[in-house]
Amino acid sequence: MGSVPVAAGGGRFPAYFDERVETMPRADITALQEARLRLLLRHAYEHAPLIRQVWQAAGVSPSDIRSLDDFAAKAPFTSKDHVRAFRDQGGDPFGGMNSADPHYLKGVTFTSGTTGDPTPVLRGGRSISEICTMRDSWMLGARPGDYVTVVRPTFRVGHVNRHYQEAGLIPILFKHAPAILPDFFRAARLYRPSLHYFLSTPLLIAMEEYFEKTGTDPRAIFDGCHGATVGxxxxxxxxxxxxxSWGLDLFEVSGLGESLTLVECxxxxxxxxxEDQALIECLDVRDDSPVPDGEVGELVVTVLNDPFQPMVRYRTDDLxxxxxxxxxxxxxxxxxxxxxxxxxxTFVAGRPVMPRDLQLAIEGQRASRAGLFQIIRFADEMDALRIRIGYDPAALAGTIEAHGEALRDALEGAVGVPVEVLLTPDAELLKLGPPHKIPRVAKA
Ligand SMILES: [Zn+2]
Incomplete structure (x- = not known):
C-alpha cells in the first residue's frame, strides 16, 4: 500500500469509506469479479430480453462462461445501438435492458443524450451508483455532518439524491444554469460546503466571467473546501x-456505463x-483484443452488481x-x-484528429479563450478540417477576419492539416448541446 490519505474531520473518521473493498489485493478483486459475473450472466440472460437475444444470436449461453478468460474469449458485445434498435423494433422503452422486478424499482432518470436520444437509467432502492457515490465523496474528503453543493443538470432534475444523506452529508441542490451562480456563491459563503458536486465547462466559463465582472474574490468563496468534481x-x-488559481481543487468525473461513475482521487x-461493481476491459479498436495497461483502447464495461439494468460487455465508445x-x-x-x-x-488528409489535439491552439487566442468549438464532419475522410469556433465579441482585439486567420494558423501548426475556421459567438455555440457540454463533432 502507498501513503495513506489523511482523514478529514480531525481524525475522528477512518481514511477510507470501505477499506477492505477499496484496498483489496488484485487477486481478490479478480476472484470477486468472477463470482459476481457468473451470477450476473444467469440473471441477465433470464430477465433482460436484449441480452438473451444478443447471446442467442452469438450461440453462447451463460453456462459456457466459467472464468474471466472464457468471458473475454466468448461473450458478445452490446452497445447503445443495440439498445436503440431493440427499443425501436419492439416498443420497449428500456431497449430490452430492464431486468428489474417492478416492486423494487424506485424511479427512472435519463442520460444527457449527447450522441442521440437520452437513455433511460433505472433506479432501485439502493442503486450501485449510490453505494459508489458514498465511497467517492469520502475519498474526496467529505465526512458526516458536512454540507456539499450538488448541481443537477436539467435532465436529472427531480432525481432523489439519497446517497448524500446516507453518507451523512447535507446536500444543497442547485439546477445546472449560470443564473444560479449568485445563490451558489452565497450558499458557499454561508455554509462552507466541503465539496462541490458536478461543475462543468459552461458553468466554469460563467464563473470566470462573474468573478471578472463583479470583482468577487473566488478564494474567499472556496477557501477551506476540498474541491469540486467536474464532468x-x-x-x-x-x-x-x-x-x-481560485484555490479550488478539481476532481474529474465521467460516466462508466450508464449507472456508474469514474472519479479522480x-x-x-x-x-x-x-472494480467490485464493474468489470472493465480496454480493447484494441481494430480487433477487440485486450491491450496492455497504458495503451489506448476502447473501454468496455460489464456492470457486475446491478439487478435492474444489466450492462454486459457494453461498448462505451470512450478511448x-x-x-x-x-x-x-x-x-x-x-x-x-x-x-x-x-x-x-476524425480523419483529415489521412491523419486522425481528436478534439483534444485542438484545444490549446484555440484557447491561446484571447477572444476564443473559452475553448468552445465543434468539428464539422462533412465526409468520412476530409481534405481539410472544418471547425466552428466560439468567440467573445467583446474580447476581439482587431477584426473578426484577423481573429479567424490567427486561429487557422495556430490550428494548422498544431495538427499539420489544412483548416477552415467558421466563427460563431460563444453564446450561440453553447446553445448547441445539453447544458453541461457541447458535442465536439457534428455532421455537416
Ligand atoms: Zn487513488
Missing part, C-alpha cells in the same frame, strides 16, 4: 489552471473505477488508457484516463 468532458489545460493520477497498479492513495482499483470518444476521431 461532462475533460477540462482543458487553461481551464484547469484558471480554476486552480486526490492523487490526481486517473479516475478510479470500482481510454487503464492502469491496474495500486494508486498512491492506497486504493487498488483501476484508474482510467479518457483520451476521447471513438466516434469523435
Amino acid at each position: 461532462g468532458e475533460p477540462l482543458s489545460p487553461r481551464r484547469l489552471e484558471v480554476v486552480r 486526490p492523487a490526481h493520477d486517473g479516475m478510479h473505477a470500482w 481510454v488508457t487503464v492502469s491496474r497498479s495500486p494508486c498512491a492513495c492506497g486504493r487498488t482499483h483501476a484508474r482510467i484516463r479518457i483520451v476521447g470518444r471513438k466516434s469523435d476521431q
Whole structure:
C-alpha cells in the first residue's frame, strides 16, 4: 500500500469509506469479479430480453462462461445501438435492458443524450451508483455532518439524491444554469460546503466571467473546501489552471456505463473505477483484443452488481488508457484516463484528429479563450478540417477576419492539416448541446 490519505474531520473518521473493498489485493478483486459475473450472466440472460437475444444470436449461453478468460474469449458485445434498435423494433422503452422486478424499482432518470436520444437509467432502492457515490465523496474528503453543493443538470432534475444523506452529508441542490451562480456563491459563503458536486465547462466559463465582472474574490468563496468534481468532458489545460488559481481543487468525473461513475482521487493520477461493481476491459479498436495497461483502447464495461439494468460487455465508445497498479492513495482499483470518444476521431488528409489535439491552439487566442468549438464532419475522410469556433465579441482585439486567420494558423501548426475556421459567438455555440457540454463533432 502507498501513503495513506489523511482523514478529514480531525481524525475522528477512518481514511477510507470501505477499506477492505477499496484496498483489496488484485487477486481478490479478480476472484470477486468472477463470482459476481457468473451470477450476473444467469440473471441477465433470464430477465433482460436484449441480452438473451444478443447471446442467442452469438450461440453462447451463460453456462459456457466459467472464468474471466472464457468471458473475454466468448461473450458478445452490446452497445447503445443495440439498445436503440431493440427499443425501436419492439416498443420497449428500456431497449430490452430492464431486468428489474417492478416492486423494487424506485424511479427512472435519463442520460444527457449527447450522441442521440437520452437513455433511460433505472433506479432501485439502493442503486450501485449510490453505494459508489458514498465511497467517492469520502475519498474526496467529505465526512458526516458536512454540507456539499450538488448541481443537477436539467435532465436529472427531480432525481432523489439519497446517497448524500446516507453518507451523512447535507446536500444543497442547485439546477445546472449560470443564473444560479449568485445563490451558489452565497450558499458557499454561508455554509462552507466541503465539496462541490458536478461543475462543468459552461458553468466554469460563467464563473470566470462573474468573478471578472463583479470583482468577487473566488478564494474567499472556496477557501477551506476540498474541491469540486467536474464532468461532462475533460477540462482543458487553461481551464484547469484558471480554476486552480481560485484555490479550488478539481476532481474529474465521467460516466462508466450508464449507472456508474469514474472519479479522480486526490492523487490526481486517473479516475478510479470500482472494480467490485464493474468489470472493465480496454480493447484494441481494430480487433477487440485486450491491450496492455497504458495503451489506448476502447473501454468496455460489464456492470457486475446491478439487478435492474444489466450492462454486459457494453461498448462505451470512450478511448481510454487503464492502469491496474495500486494508486498512491492506497486504493487498488483501476484508474482510467479518457483520451476521447471513438466516434469523435476524425480523419483529415489521412491523419486522425481528436478534439483534444485542438484545444490549446484555440484557447491561446484571447477572444476564443473559452475553448468552445465543434468539428464539422462533412465526409468520412476530409481534405481539410472544418471547425466552428466560439468567440467573445467583446474580447476581439482587431477584426473578426484577423481573429479567424490567427486561429487557422495556430490550428494548422498544431495538427499539420489544412483548416477552415467558421466563427460563431460563444453564446450561440453553447446553445448547441445539453447544458453541461457541447458535442465536439457534428455532421455537416
Ligand atoms: Zn487513488
